[in-house]
Amino acid sequence: MxxxxxxxxxxxxxxxxxxxxxxxxxxxxxxxxxxxxxxxxxxxxxxxxxxxxxxxxxxxxxxxxxxxxxxxxxxxxxxxxxxxxxxxxxxxxxxxxxxxxxxxAVPAERLPGEFAGGGTVWVTRARPKIDRIACPWLIRRFVDPQAVFLFVAPQEVIAVGERFDAVPFDVEDVFWSHRGELCTFDVMVEEFGLTTEPLLRLAAIIRGADTARLDLAPEAPGLLAASLGLSRMFADDLQQLEAGMVLYDAFYRWCRDATDETHNWPSAKPRQTR
Structure with missing residues (x-):
């Protein structure tokens, strides 16, 4: 017991x-x-x-x-x-x-140095759409719940990373970025040792939406539409990130728990009376 x-x-x-x-x-x-x-x-x-x-x-x-x-x-x-x-x-x-x-289990060697406030610090391009919301979601839910994300002008990502001890991601010529046909989310799932069935399923949806290959997963067009809608709703990148956390929470729970569930209307026909 x-x-x-x-x-x-x-x-x-x-x-x-x-x-x-x-x-x-x-x-x-x-x-x-x-x-x-x-x-x-x-x-x-x-x-x-x-x-x-x-x-x-x-x-x-x-x-x-x-x-x-x-x-x-x-x-x-x-x-x-x-x-x-x-x-x-x-x-x-x-x-x-x-x-x-x-x-x-996450290899400790893949974790960047801790920020003085208790979390890791990451930096990427402003005005995120898909990968730059999905990756922060993965980091906060599976790697570092206290992670800090900085969104800056694209041309300043590397310099900001150097000056503020932040890890650049989803930009060219850095470790945490696209590799071949894989998007940055795919790379993080692999490098952080998180290759579970639900996360691999989610990665395929994200890859399809992020790289204009909507045929990779039936859910990819829906994620693309929701992501573009969020980007129109929020001018503030951090507010968009917080809203995106809920979006990816929902997609993850579907990938983990609800892929076999269907929904139809009406759910039950009224009993016929004579």
Whole structure:
């Protein structure tokens, strides 16, 4: 029977990638982390010794603490958070159990340096449409929930990245960009180790909409239409990004949970009376 202080691998895997995902805190010691320097999607590393100081960073959210095998480090850190009034659980079985379940993990070497405020910083061209909204969605939902995105004039992306320690994406001649027929979202899914069936399905839809190959997925024209509509609704790129987060949340949940569901009208015919 599961402990009342733990969360199961299955339950956490259903929360990751959704707006309701708790703060995920990896407290593996250096030896265990060096043995496999990957992270459960969306988690951040923090020393377990500093657990009593984490309260402000996770205030207003629940938390799941992850250690190597789900024992003393995660149990103790989660208890400290509960002492501070934060709903916190330890991941049952820890990082080892997550890998044993065949679930994805993000290589730490692919993560850029942390911003002083606690998140990574990325920069791209202003007036985003598809890839430049989809990639931030992927990063915030599966890589770094606190990521900051800067939208600037196209010719200034590289220089802004250098001066403000931001990672450029979806521009030419950078690591995080189109490769052959793949769009930037495809590249991020691959490089971040997120090649799950739902995300690969979503990637095909995004690629079709982003590269004018609407035949790649029946849903691609719908994503293109919604994306262009959003770009007309918002003059502010950050407001458009926030609206786009909801759009991609919906597409992801369809890819994960609803591809076999259909809808018809009327849903039920009224009973005929004599």
């Amino acid at each position: 599961p402990s009342p202080t733990t969360i199961s691998i299955d339950k956490l895997s259903r929360l990751i990638g959704t707006p309701n995902c708790p703060a995920l805190i990896d407290v593996r010691n250096e030896e265990d982390f060096s043995g496999d320097p990957r992270l459960i999607p969306g988690s951040v590393r923090r020393p377990h010794e500093e657990a009593r100081d984490w309260g402000p960073a996770v205030e207003g959210r629940s938390a799941v603490v992850i250690c190597h095998s789900g024992k003393k480090l995660s149990e103790g850190a989660a208890a400290w958070l509960r002492h501070q009034g934060i709903a916190a659980e330890s991941l049952e079985g820890g990082f080892e159990a997550w890998l044993d379940a065949g679930l994805p």
